[in-house]
Amino acid sequence: LLFGALFVALVTLARSPLAAQDATNAPGTTVGTTVGTPQLYLPAMVQTDICLGVSEIPAQECRALVTLYRATGGPNWDKQDGWLESTSPCTWFGITCAGGHVTHLNLLVLVLSPSPDPFTPPFPQWLGNNLRGTLPAQLGDLRHLQSIRIYGNPRLTGPIPATLGNLTGLTNLSLEANSLTGPIPAALGNLTNLESLVISNNALSGALPPELGNLENLTTLWVHLNRLGGPIPGTLGNLARLDYLDLSANALTGPIPTELGNLSALTYLSLADNLLTGPIPGELGNLTALHHLHLEGNQLYGELPATLNGLTNLGYLDLSRNYLIGHIPTTLGELSLAMLHLDDNGPTLCIGWETLVSLRANGLSQFTMPPGDVCIADRNFCDTMTQISYGDCLGLAGLATTTDVRQLYPEWMVDEESCRWRGVQCQQLSDGRMQVVALVMADPPFLTGELPANLDNIGFLRELDLHGGQLTGTIPPRLGDLWNLSILDLADNDLAGEIPAQLGGSYALHRLDLSGNHLWGAIPPELGDSPLLQVLDLSDNGLGGTVPVELGNLSQLTSLDLHGNAADLCLPAELNTFVQGLANYHAPPGGICPSSAP
Template sequence: MISRLLNSFLFILCALCSINYFENPTASGFTNETDREALLAMKHLVLSDPFRALSSWNASLHFCTWHGVACGSKHQRVIALNLSSLQLAGFLSPHIGNLTFLRRIDLSKNNFHGTIPEEVGQLFRLQYLSLSNNSFQDELPGNLSHCSNLRFLGMEGNNLTGKIPSELGSLSNLRAPGLLKNHLTGSLPRSFGNLSSLVSLSLRENNLEGSIPIEFERLSRLAYLDLSFNNLSGMVPEELYNISSLSTVAMVSNNLSGRLPLDLGLTLPNLQTLYLGLNRFLGPVPASIVNSSGLEYLDLASNSFSGPVPKNLGSLRYLQILNFGFNKIGDKNNNDLTFLTSLTNCTDLKEIGLYKSNLGGLLPNSIANLSTNLYYLVMWGNYITGTIPTKIGNLKSSQALDLADNMLTGRLPESIGKLVMLKEFYVHLNKISGEIPSALGNISGLLKLDLGVNLLEGTIPVSLANCTSLNLLDISHNHLSGFIPEKIFSLSSLTLGLLLGSNRLSGRLPSQVVNMRNLIQLDISRNKICGEIPSTLETCLMLETLNMSGNFLRGTIPSSFKKLRSIRVLDVSCNNLSGQIPEFLADLPFLSNLNLSFNEFEGKVPAEGAFENASQFSIAGNNKLCGGIKAIQLPECPRTKQHKRFSKRVVIIASSVAVFITLLLACIFAVGYRKLSANRKPLSASTMEKKFQIVSYQDLARATDGFSSANMIGDGGYGSVYKGILGPDGQTVAIKVLKPEQRGANRTFVAECETLRRIRHRNLVKIVTACSSIDFKGNDFKALVFDFMPGGSLESWLHPSTVESQNSKRLSLLQRISMLIDVASAFDYLHNHCDEQIVHCDLKPSNILLDNDLTAHVGDFGLARILSAATGETPSTSTSSLGVRGTVGYVAPEYGMGGQVSISGDVYSYGILLLEMFTGKRPTDSMFTGNNSLHNFAKTALPDQVSEIIDPLLKIDTQQLAESSRNGPSSSRDKIEGCLISILQIGVLCSVELPSERMVIAEVLSEFNKIRKILCSK
């Protein structure tokens, strides 16, 4: 009995002591004075106070009256500290742990840095803690779990690293932990499933990885879940979709996969926001989604969702954003777009994104009846047919209208002029005809207008000059004619580009170009522009690309061009320009692509600046040039007139002797072997230019040590290639010897000669000479002599034959891009800049040769076709007798079905080559069987699985490139991944089955130059 009484007494005593500890300010050793001292210690570590918010923290005032300090009325202890948005900078003092009565701390939106003191974990009464939008570093203290009353934890917008402490899972009162926008790593703590009071969980913009814990299913009160922009992977637990309280689910930009439950709309009846973009989700969009009647934002972009789209999305009356872009929700059939009509019921709809979604069928007229609040309608990159509705002007709130890269026909409706809020209008890459509506001039706030690659005709409306905010105007690749309106060149707002190329525009280039001081790109190529280049272009100081090729310009390059210090690309080829090449071009610091070909320039070629590297400039077709670097092999410039006359005589005499000796030898051979050679057809004199040196069989045999196998560097169907040292100068050459026994070899030789005599470009293998003769045994002998390419073939770099080669032959990302630009430049020249179009017909890695600088040169024109400039057909007088050939895997599919040779066939081969270069897989790889092909392999991986299919060696290079970036690995990694996606998209678009749907090579070249510019930018 006494023992029981004693125990009861001790229990009461302990209880009283406990009460005294918590309620008596002095019982625990912390008093009003310690609170004051703690606040002063905090002030001491504030290094910057621009608003003098802490000036009141001094001895003349009681600390309970200090700015931002709140005390309890009973004991005058600090219970709240609110110093938000004061631009305070410094450290958070550990003495904050002495403010033991604190219930609320708000230091958000300042510039505190350093480590969060662990002493914060001593504040067991704390309910609200916000340190967001500062610069705190290091790890989040795990002992915050001691703050058992904590309801709100705001740590977003700092530089916190390390893992999320699993101890935080014991905070049963926690309702909203905000840890977004940090650098947290590791996995999501399973212990968070114990946070029974949790209402909001935001962990976006960190580096978290692993899967979403199944324990999260226990968060029965959760309404807001945002895990976006992390590295989470795996399937989302289906149980998570059963949390009926969820109103927002955001998981954008992770590696999450799996399917959405078919009953999603039934299990999440309160759903208002569903953001799942940039992941790997697949399967259909659940039809039950319409049961989430309060849904406002639905964004599933950049996944692998398939169709069909639920037809009754219009029942989502509150829907504001709908984005299905970069998915496969369509089947390219006529029913793909029927769901758009139901969306006319969504009166709050503001954004629709259906780009690159495999959608086909007619564009319904009902889109003109969509919400008048709609400001964003983007449907580019599909297979949509039909015409743009005449009542499109009903969408009066539209700011962005993008219907590019489809199969739209008809005219641009005049009602577009009613879209006075429009900022961006894109309809390029369609088949739209008729004239450009003058009503476009009503949209004074228009920023970007792209009507390129269509069938538009007529003149350029002067009314476009009313679009005084326009910074991009692209009407290239149409059938426009007439003069360029002078007022267009008065648009000082044009900065991004004025692109008028590939039309039928005539007249002079207006001098009003002086107004476009900030223009970056000007393209008037392939028109009928005449007259002289206006010197007023000197005012375009920001100009980076100037393309004036393929016109009738005359005169000289203005000396004022020396002021264009930002110029990177200058193309004035295929004009009637004359005079000397200005030396100041060598002084332009960024000029890296200079094309002066096919003009009438004369005199000395500079050897500095852009002229130091033969891959950076072209002077082909200017026959009066001399000097320059050795690589371009021009004659030396004469020093004096007397020396010039003497040199002429020497050349004439030497040439006459050489011709006489050659003719004499030819006669001797002809007499000795007339029976053997009677039926042989001699090589036409027109097949090679007279300037090529004459070589005999004996010369070539001596150059190759008798065609020794040790000098053989390649062997193909029609001939073998040898390395040789030719002539007294010791020129290293590659000698392609035709196999006379091979059927078609003779025709191939004639075809290649006929083609090569017409062309000259820095990215084509240069021919030295040709030989049609008889060997020592009286057999027919034919050979072509080329510049030797020491870098070997691209084939040997992509698929090395030995382990040593694999270790040494690694092409970087930028090297691969540069090579593809080289090849595209060559094909752009063949397709668009020759007197007659030339189709190569056999592009593959083994036909691309590399010099010492790994500049790519296209070779082997044995199957080339010369197309008539007027009809686009193969003329009977050229190489039409050759059968359609190519290499399996690279040859365009229409050729195999008897289709006519065309430049789009070369584009197909280019697309396959591109995909091979970036995946490391040959198109004939054993994995490609049935309907599976290299094209489909890449297409299926776009856009979210690109990192899985690229060449492993390239993946290593991109990682190193990202880590070395000044902008930080994360930013650079995103930029590189975006460029890889764009590159593979080009490859896929070039290698589609239908020729009419392929890109044109000029567009490919333009896109690659943009990609290289992005990667090279700091």
């Protein structure tokens, strides 16, 4: 009788408000309310017996929730309203019930984030809830769950419980942006009702389980930004309803499975930034609903399959940073691409000019080609060029790719005597071949477009004068590799960005004119390392800060123009004597820097 009375007393205590406080502690910790109150140690069974008073869901489900709370630092959650404070778990934060069971577990916090536009109201945003610890296996006891959303918790570690494979009614599983480790459980292949599986941005390792191919109702599979390796299982080709597949930023190996060509509902496919090898399978051309295809950053090789013209809805294609070779299929010009990236590939990758013109006519706005590794015109124009070197041809072809030079001057990329192209100046070598030494297009009609990255292929270029046009984009840093360049005049265009530090240090540069653009940032001190520089014009830009004292090393300088820049561009006092000795000097808007003024 005495033992029974004691047990009843303990159960009563467990149901009291004291138990609510105790339930926030780990099993086996002390119960107490004030300093000096005698400490009473309760067994774990009694601590969890808040669930004995729960009638709206089974006790097993209640205990699974209590275990989750304790295993993930529940008292430290940003939001934990009701948890272990009442015998109505269906009212606890993030819990939804139906039919006497827990159906939704949503441990995200909805906040209103301020808009950068003061005239736009704040917008709702889901954030993590500061879970820390590991997900308990008891989650698998919530057999009627339809949705789990636990993401954005950097301190949530450990594996994905294999017991989640018991939740066969689950339609949504989102564990994104935590720090989960270990393999993806093969048991997740049991979740045949699953429509969305989002486990990206964790630290998951191992291989993709072939059992994921059993998820016949899956429409979204996000597994990017993990540490997964091994091959892509061909069973993923069974996911007939899949709309969005992202396996990027892992360490997946082997070829792209041809079975992926069966995913007829797919609109987004990213396998980027892995270690995939082999050719691009022609079966991908069957993905007629595809709008985004990202295969960049792998080790793919071979030629592009002609079947890619079957991607009639494709808008974005990125094949950069691979080892692709050969001729871009002319049928690619039939697509209405907005973005095409082919840079950093094999040295023979080329695209026919007419293909490129067709792509531009169809709306191509973002376009990159391999710097120095591209032949532009049909029949590999630069491979057949005999008058000038292959490198010279590639540099000129790059300009034809990124600007409208061929529309302005029809002989470009057609006439094999490239030294007769407008703006191209050559000198004859002892072997009879010609060498491009100048590229001057400073008279109407002026160029529009961007400067290509590969002009440095014209290795003996002495003069580059493209002033007065409508060139946009940035100044390619590789122009600094033109060691013979004496004149660089890009004035009065619409160039933006910072002045590349690589332009400094050229022993041949006599004149550098970048005036009348939209350049910003600081003047690079490396410009002071050009010993033969005589004219430096950086006026009418947005340059700011302090003029580098290294410009005082330019012993041959006769003209320096810094006017029309940002108001804070100023000259250090150390350079005042130097600039006063120049034949032509226009001061920056800030005059002498206040901190260095005498």
